[in-house]
Amino acid sequence: MSAPFRTEEFLVNMGPHHPSTHGVCRFLLTMDGEVVVKAVPYIGYLHRALERICENRTYHQCLPVLDRFEYCTSMSCEYAFCLATEKLAGIQAPERAEYLRVIMLELNRIASHLIWYGTTSLDLGAVTPFLYGFREREDILDLFEMTCGQRLTYNYIRIGGVSRDIPPEFIPKLKEFIEKFPRKVDDYEKLLTENPIWIVRNKNVGILSKELALGYGVSGPALRASGVKFDLRRDDPYSLYDRFEFDIPTGTVGDCYDRYLVRMEEMRQSLRIVKQALEQLPAGDIKTKLPPNFKPPKGEVYSRIENSRGEMGIYIQSAGDSKKPLRVKMRGGSYNQLQVMPEIVKGGKIADLVAVMASMDIIMPEVDR
Amino acid sequence: MEIAGIFKYLYEKLASTGLSQAWVDIISYSVAALIVFGFLAVVALFLVWWERKISAHIQQRFGPMRTGWHGWLQTIVDMLKLIQKEDITPATADRPVFYWAPIVAFVAAFMAYVTIPFGAGLIVSDLNIGILYIIAITTFTIISLLMAGWGSNNKYALLGGMRSAAQVVSYEVPMVLAILSVVLFAGSLSMVQIVESQAKIYQWYIFRLPFGPIAFIIYLIAGTAESNRTPFDLPEAEQELVAGFNVEYSGMKFAMFFFAEFVNMFTIAAIGTTLFLGGWQGPWLPSWVWFMLKTLALVFVLMWFRWTFPRLRVDQLMEFSWKFLLPVSFANLIIAGWMKYSKWFNW
Amino acid sequence: MKKLLSAIKNLVVGLFTTGKHLGRHAVTVQYPTEKWTMPERSRGIVVLLSDKETGELNCTVCMLCMRACPTAAIDIQYDKDEKGKRILKDFVVDHGLCCFCGLCEEACNFAALKMATKYEFSTLNKEDLVWHTDKLQEVGRDVPYEKPERKKPEAKAAAKPAVKAEAPTEPPKDTATAETAVNPGKPSEELKPLTEENKENPGEGN
Numbered sequence: 067m068s069a070p071f072r073t074e075e076f077l078v079n080m081g082p083h084h085p086s087t088h089g090v091c092r093f094l095l096t097m098d099g100e101v102v103v104k105a106v107p108y109i110g111y112l113h114r115a116l117e118r119i120c121e122n123r124t125y126h127q128c129l130p131v132l133d134r135f136e137y138c139t140s141m142s143c144e145y146a147f148c149l150a151t152e153k154l155a156g157i158q159a160p161e162r163a164e165y166l167r168v169i170m171l172e173l174n175r176i177a178s179h180l181i182w183y184g185t186t187s188l189d190l191g192a193v194t195p196f197l198y199g200f201r202e203r204e205d206i207l208d209l210f211e212m213t214c215g216q217r218l219t220y221n222y223i224r225i226g227g228v229s230r231d232i233p234p235e236f237i238p239k240l241k242e243f244i245e246k247f248p249r250k251v252d253d254y255e256k257l258l259t260e261n262p263i264w265i266v267r268n269k270n271v272g273i274l275s276k277e278l279a280l281g282y283g284v285s286g287p288a289l290r291a292s293g294v295k296f297d298l299r300r301d302d303p304y305s306l307y308d309r310f311e312f313d314i315p316t317g318t319v320g321d322c323y324d325r326y327l328v329r330m331e332e333m334r335q336s337l338r339i340v341k342q343a344l345e346q347l348p349a350g351d352i353k354t355k356l357p358p359n360f361k362p363p364k365g366e367v368y369s370r371i372e373n374s375r376g377e378m379g380i381y382i383q384s385a386g387d388s389k390k391p392l393r394v395k396m397r398g399g400s401y402n403q404l405q406v407m408p409e410i411v412k413g414g415k416i417a418d419l420v421a422v423m424a425s426m427d428i429i430m431p432e433v434d435r
Numbered sequence: 436m437e438i439a440g441i442f443k444y445l446y447e448k449l450a451s452t453g454l455s456q457a458w459v460d461i462i463s464y465s466v467a468a469l470i471v472f473g474f475l476a477v478v479a480l481f482l483v484w485w486e487r488k489i490s491a492h493i494q495q496r497f498g499p500m501r502t503g504w505h506g507w508l509q510t511i512v513d514m515l516k517l518i519q520k521e522d523i524t525p526a527t528a529d530r531p532v533f534y535w536a537p538i539v540a541f542v543a544a545f546m547a548y549v550t551i552p553f554g555a556g557l558i559v560s561d562l563n564i565g566i567l568y569i570i571a572i573t574t575f576t577i578i579s580l581l582m583a584g585w586g587s588n589n590k591y592a593l594l595g596g597m598r599s600a601a602q603v604v605s606y607e608v609p610m611v612l613a614i615l616s617v618v619l620f621a622g623s624l625s626m627v628q629i630v631e632s633q634a635k636i637y638q639w640y641i642f643r644l645p646f647g648p649i650a651f652i653i654y655l656i657a658g659t660a661e662s663n664r665t666p667f668d669l670p671e672a673e674q675e676l677v678a679g680f681n682v683e684y685s686g687m688k689f690a691m692f693f694f695a696e697f698v699n700m701f702t703i704a705a706i707g708t709t710l711f712l713g714g715w716q717g718p719w720l721p722s723w724v725w726f727m728l729k730t731l732a733l734v735f736v737l738m739w740f741r742w743t744f745p746r747l748r749v750d751q752l753m754e755f756s757w758k759f760l761l762p763v764s765f766a767n768l769i770i771a772g773w774m775k776y777s778k779w780f781n782w
Numbered sequence: 783m784k785k786l787l788s789a790i791k792n793l794v795v796g797l798f799t800t801g802k803h804l805g806r807h808a809v810t811v812q813y814p815t816e817k818w819t820m821p822e823r824s825r826g827i828v829v830l831l832s833d834k835e836t837g838e839l840n841c842t843v844c845m846l847c848m849r850a851c852p853t854a855a856i857d858i859q860y861d862k863d864e865k866g867k868r869i870l871k872d873f874v875v876d877h878g879l880c881c882f883c884g885l886c887e888e889a890c891n892f893a894a895l896k897m898a899t900k901y902e903f904s905t906l907n908k909e910d911l912v913w914h915t916d917k918l919q920e921v922g923r924d925v926p927y928e929k930p931e932r933k934k935p936e937a938k939a940a941a942k943p944a945v946k947a948e949a950p951t952e953p954p955k956d957t958a959t960a961e962t963a964v965n966p967g968k969p970s971e972e973l974k975p976l977t978e979e980n981k982e983n984p985g986e987g988n
Binding site: 076078084085099100190191192193194198201257258261263266267415416417418 | 490493494495496590591594597598665666668676677742743744745746747748749750751
């Protein structure tokens with residue numbers, strides 16, 4: 067009897083320039099045919115030393131830099147930084163500003179989830195949902211542009227308030243969006259949710275158990291899909307989130323399909339929050355005035371918010387006598403989600419790796435900073 | 436409007452010039468091959484444009500708009516661009532294999548058209564084993580994909596080539612079984628006779644309940660897989676294998692693969708029309724118009740699939756073929772055989 | 783069997799969803815020939831604004847924009863006349879460095895510069911993105927803007943000597959520090975607000 071059929075493992079470099087690695091993530095895959103034996107993520111291709119850059123800027127000047135931290139949800143990066151600074155300096159933003167912040171944050175969460183929806187479907191081979199997701203995202207970006215002048219790097223939320231009040235045509239357009247968006251989400255769901263191909267590609271693929279998720283510090287929709295009902299908007303309420311009613315969708319298995327369902331539901335919940343915030347929106351001031359050489363007192367602070375990709379935290383240390391922060395540290399949810407991936411893609415196919423990466427919604431600037 | 440008569444007239448003219456029969460045949464077949472080639476070139480160019488327009492409209496975009504009316508010259512311009520491009524051969528490639536792969540793909544794609552009846556009398560050669568010939572020839576495509584995958588000396592390309600080999604071989608079986616049920620009914624392998632057996636609309640094989648529609652759907656699914664289109668486009672799954680087997684190809688060689696892909700799609704639709712939708716049969720309009728209409732409608736369905744569905748995973752693809760399609764097509768074949776030999780259904 | 787039927791049904795539902803969109807109008811525009819109207823607040827390139835009547839620059843060389851810029855894209859060079867008043871020599875904006883945050887526009891109290899809604903300014907040369915006074919002024923000629931009411935000769939005259947008296951020869955960074963060395967936590971009234979718009983439309987659109 068001859069020796070059994072000999073096979074060899076081989077290495078595949080997936081990325082940093084690969085259509086489905088969402089930017090410049092690189093995986094070194096050890097493959098046995100189509101099966102992934104080992105996956106090692108290599109990070110750092112998008113490292114821009116944002117933390118260090120922030121330390122060389124005044125607090126006001128940090129905000130445009132923060133926009134580049136996680137550019138799918140720039141609003142929440144700005145907000146996390148402003149929240150930290152406000153905590154440090156003991157400033158309270160006016161109520162109208164807080165409401166505007168909530169509206170913008172939730173719209174941005176929807177926009178970010180729409181990017182996720184589009185890229186996920188694209189990664190699994192369906193091209194059309196990608197365009198549909200981006201179509202509605204454009205509407206949201208129009209709203210942002212009309213308010214703050216930019217579509218991606220808003221620089222809208224400022225320390226002590228927001229930069230500008232909403233223009234008069236904002237509210238009718240937002241109402242129109244609120245009116246039509248649920249129908250669009252139904253359309254998205256029709257395309258994928260019950261599609262048998264979509265189900266076989268996602269069900270029981272990349273199962274992230276509760277223990278593993280907690281062990282790796284995974285947060286956000288990925289954690290909730292694993293069955294942990296943890297949402298900072300409810301568990302550590304910041305801004306005005308204790309005033310709104312919303313549900314926190316959770317999954318049971320923690321596979322790609324659960325993560326998909328959780329995110330789809332979150333879009334609806336975010337819209338609910340926007341609706342309530344719009345109804346309650348008071349008149350009034352939008353900004354607490356600060357001196358241009360604003361110096362927070364000596365101290366350190368960590369503030370965290372629920373981003374569309376998990377817990378986004380900003381740690382600031384202030385020397386007290388400087389206009390610039392002494393130390394800034396950023397925490398993004400994507401980093402932990404990337405680190406847990408090798409554990410859950412082991413033994414899957416290369417196509418599963420793509421599905422898991424898509425469902426984790428990793429965005430590289432947040433990982434590399 | 437029937438153009439078959441023109442060809443017959445020209446053939447008779449040629450025969451009456453006093454040339455020997457061998458020369459007449461050589462000349463007439465060469466001319467026919469050239470005509471078919473030209474026709475398919477135009478069709479492929481049109482399909483590329485059409486696919487882009489359909490995808491654009493499904494996605495609420497415009498698609499190509501700049502070159503000519505709604506960009507109808509776009510593919511021609513693209514082809515000109517691809518011809519000008521540098522033809523890169525990777526340093527470590529297996530040169531002869533790398534070189535011949537697109538040519539094999541190209542030739543295999545066109546050879547199937549020898550026995551496809553475009554209209555009444557419009558067929559290059561009515562072989563008595565027509566459908567068998569087509570099945571044999573279209574399978575050639577796998578060889579070209581394997582060659583491309585192997586010759587590129589690229590891991591992604593190799594994975595793509597292996598996938599396509601596995602995929603086409605597994606989908607060939609249910610496809611042939613679906614075709615066999617039609618052949619069983621028609622009692623002939625000749626394409627012309629298959630078409631002639633469905634003269635009335637209720638005789639089209641797609642309407643012969645219960646086996647017809649099932650065979651048609653199996654054929655359509657397997658055909659989609661054969662022509663490597665979504666949801667079965669694993670050999671070139673962009674998101675997994677970057678571009679799969681043709682990742683190292685550029686310039687004219689890439690254009691040949693691209694061309695072959697669209698010709699293959701048209702082949703699948705043309706065979707589907709011939710076997711299930713009554714071929715050229717239809718009232719009022721000339722036969723070749725009917726053939727084109729039906730074929731393009733099928734092509735549209737294939738495109739519609741592509742722009743709606745996600746992609747299957749490679750093991751699921753195999754499972755679907757061997758565990759679902761194959762048993763169903765066997766059962767369907769048995770039903771077809773029973774129908775053929777029972778008096779009640781045999782209309 | 784039931785599963786199979788529901789699978790087929792859902793595939794068909796998906797097909798109809800895309801089919802429904804087939805006949806709809808495109809939502810995109812044909813860019814170079816057909817352009818989006820930019821919202822009024824849209825932040826494009828930085829331009830210098832000139833006075834509508836006299837055609838002179840509004841800039842008073844107060845250097846606030848330069849200090850506000852997080853990427854040091856603005857570089858102002860100036861001379862001093864015999865009274866110590868600054869005279870603009872060159873106003874340089876490196877659009878290659880600019881991050882379009884709009885902080886300079888907000889820092890300006892004299893409507894001297896604005897982020898216009900213009901956006902097509904790509905070049906083949908990196909150097910061509912460095913714009914000097916004349917080009918910035920030329921592009922900004924037709925940009926509409928509102929003059930802040932406070933811009934009066936008296937106010938300017940009153941504001942200027944104060945700065946000069948504090949630190950006439952020192953670099954501008956220190957003058958601002960000296961001018962506004964107050965308790966940082968509290969908002970101070972006499973200081974320049976970061977935004978003009980705050981005042982103009984509070985509660986608008988509610």
